[in-house]
Amino acid sequence: MATQGQVITCKAAVAWEPNKPLVIEDVQVAPPQAGEVRLKILFTALCHTDAYTWSGKDPEGLFPCILGHEAAGIVESVGEGVTEVQPGDHVIPCYTAECRECKFCKSGKTNLCSKVREATGVGVMLGDRKSRFSINGTPIYHFMGTSTFSQYTVVHDVSVAKIDPKAPLEKVCLLGCGVTTGLGAVWNTAKVEPGSIVAVFGLGTVGLAVAEGAKAAGASRIIGIDIDNNKFDRAKNFGVTEFVNPKDHQKPIQQVIMDLTDGGVDYSFECIGNVSVMRSALECCHKGWGTSVIVGVAAAGQEISTRPFQLVTGRVWKGTAFGGFKSRTQVPWLVDKYMKKEIKVDEYITHTMTLGEINEAFDLLHEGSCLRCVLEMHT
Numbered sequence: 001m002a003t004q005g006q007v008i009t010c011k012a013a014v015a016w017e018p019n020k021p022l023v024i025e026d027v028q029v030a031p032p033q034a035g036e037v038r039l040k041i042l043f044t045a046l047c048h049t050d051a052y053t054w055s056g057k058d059p060e061g062l063f064p065c066i067l068g069h070e071a072a073g074i075v076e077s078v079g080e081g082v083t084e085v086q087p088g089d090h091v092i093p094c095y096t097a098e099c100r101e102c103k104f105c106k107s108g109k110t111n112l113c114s115k116v117r118e119a120t121g122v123g124v125m126l127g128d129r130k131s132r133f134s135i136n137g138t139p140i141y142h143f144m145g146t147s148t149f150s151q152y153t154v155v156h157d158v159s160v161a162k163i164d165p166k167a168p169l170e171k172v173c174l175l176g177c178g179v180t181t182g183l184g185a186v187w188n189t190a191k192v193e194p195g196s197i198v199a200v201f202g203l204g205t206v207g208l209a210v211a212e213g214a215k216a217a218g219a220s221r222i223i224g225i226d227i228d229n230n231k232f233d234r235a236k237n238f239g240v241t242e243f244v245n246p247k248d249h250q251k252p253i254q255q256v257i258m259d260l261t262d263g264g265v266d267y268s269f270e271c272i273g274n275v276s277v278m279r280s281a282l283e284c285c286h287k288g289w290g291t292s293v294i295v296g297v298a299a300a301g302q303e304i305s306t307r308p309f310q311l312v313t314g315r316v317w318k319g320t321a322f323g324g325f326k327s328r329t330q331v332p333w334l335v336d337k338y339m340k341k342e343i344k345v346d347e348y349i350t351h352t353m354t355l356g357e358i359n360e361a362f363d364l365l366h367e368g369s370c371l372r373c374v375l376e377m378h379t
């Protein structure tokens with residue numbers, strides 16, 4: 001049955017309140033308006049940022065909402081004026097938009113785009129500042145401009161990356177966030193050179209993708225730091241050459257790393273979201289040139305600190321969003337790299353479940369053994 005122009009009723013996991021179990025509801029999804037695209041989401045993974053917003057600690061968290069931002073699907077219909085995708089196209093929705101026209105996109109200095117960011121930060125579509133999701137007339141907020149925990153979602157056209165239709169959507173959905181972010185933190189934000197010594201704090205999906213990216217960039221040593229000893233064996237497969245558990249040491253971890261590396265690392269990456277570890281990651285960098293990249297997302301109210309002397313003496317503190325990748329242009333390129341077996345994706349998927357099992361999937365995400373859990377949306 002043709003659904004174009006019709007309201008679609010489908011299943012979605014709704015976060016009614018912070019920290020309360022998600023509820024699978026019948027949700028009405030309105031047709032896309034001008035500049036919008038309605039997607040049939042086939043697979044979505046869970047990311048810790050979904051859990052963070054669900055926890056109530058995200059200042060942009062609004063409830064009720066439909067979370068989810070690491071997914072892949074097919075274009076169901078497009079609104080007026082949409083020219084770059086059409087029904088049937090295989091796509092990855094991108095929480096970092098790329099309009100190619102705004103001051104940010106044209107700067108050549110950042111992957112951040114301002115066209116829809118203000119609207120996506122308050123859970124609505126840009127055109128009429130309303131949500132396309134409702135339950136019996138009650139609006140449900142969008143999340144990160146993606147809301148992929150729904151069988152159908154509406155996104156802005158500037159937030160859709162069209163990909164190779166031969167790519168397995170159940171795998172490449174991961175390129176919608178975690179893997180892409182880790183690779184890009186190394187390649188785009190830090191620009192790690194061959195021979196560099198790298199420290200990765202936190203060996204979850206993002207940290208492992210940092211390690212993978214650092215290995216590909218030719219790093220000579222990749223030191224993985226995690227409080228869970230079980231993380232090391234798996235991390236070796238992603239390029240980590242040495243493992244340090246801060247709990248095994250009396251000294252501050254930055255001192256341990258400096259002692260191991262004749263004065264500090266060339267690059268460090270914080271992939272946890274812990275502001276105290278962010279300080280350690282900066283301070284384990286080599287005097288004169290060491291660069292530390294913040295990747296982890298810390299809760300509202302958290303602040304970073306260090307002695308300004310750390311920066312005066314040449315260390316550089318940076319951050320990255322979506323690994324600095326331009327979404328519509330470069331996500332298809334990453335998919336092609338995956339198809340050519342130049343980057344890993346399958347190796348990050350430790351579990352597969354269904355939409356109906358989403359609460360159990362979040363429980364798993366908090367267990368050390370789980371990297372990414374992919375949900376099949378239409379079973």
Ligand SMILES: NC(=O)C1=CN([C@@H]2O[C@H](COP(=O)(O)OP(=O)(O)OC[C@H]3O[C@@H](n4cnc5c(N)ncnc54)[C@H](O)[C@@H]3O)[C@@H](O)[C@H]2O)C=CC1
Pocket residue numbers: 047048049052177178181201202203204205206207225226227228231246271272273274277294295296297298320321322323371
């Ligand atoms: N900037 C961006 O664009 C993005 C940021 N993120 C953020 O990146 C962070 C990491 O994400 P995932 O890898 O999915 O998380 P994860 O929870 O799977 O991995 C975190 C790792 O850090 C370890 N850890 C926890 N506390 C530690 C400590 N004090 N010292 C050393 N290790 C510690 C844990 O054992 C775990 O292995 C999250 O904060 C997430 O929200 C995720 C995607 C994109």
Ligand SMILES: N[C@@H](CCC(=O)N[C@@H](CSC=O)C(=O)NCC(=O)O)C(=O)O
Pocket residue numbers: 047049050058059060061096112117177297298299300321322
């Ligand atoms: N709303 C949050 C912002 C959290 C955040 O920093 N998000 C990252 C992506 S995390 C993906 O898993 C990001 O891209 N930030 C840039 C942006 O424009 O949001 C908060 O306020 O803490």
Ligand SMILES: [Zn+2]
Pocket residue numbers: 047048049050069070177178
């Ligand atoms: Zn994410």
Ligand SMILES: [Zn+2]
Pocket residue numbers: 097098099100101102103104105106112113114115
């Ligand atoms: Zn833009």
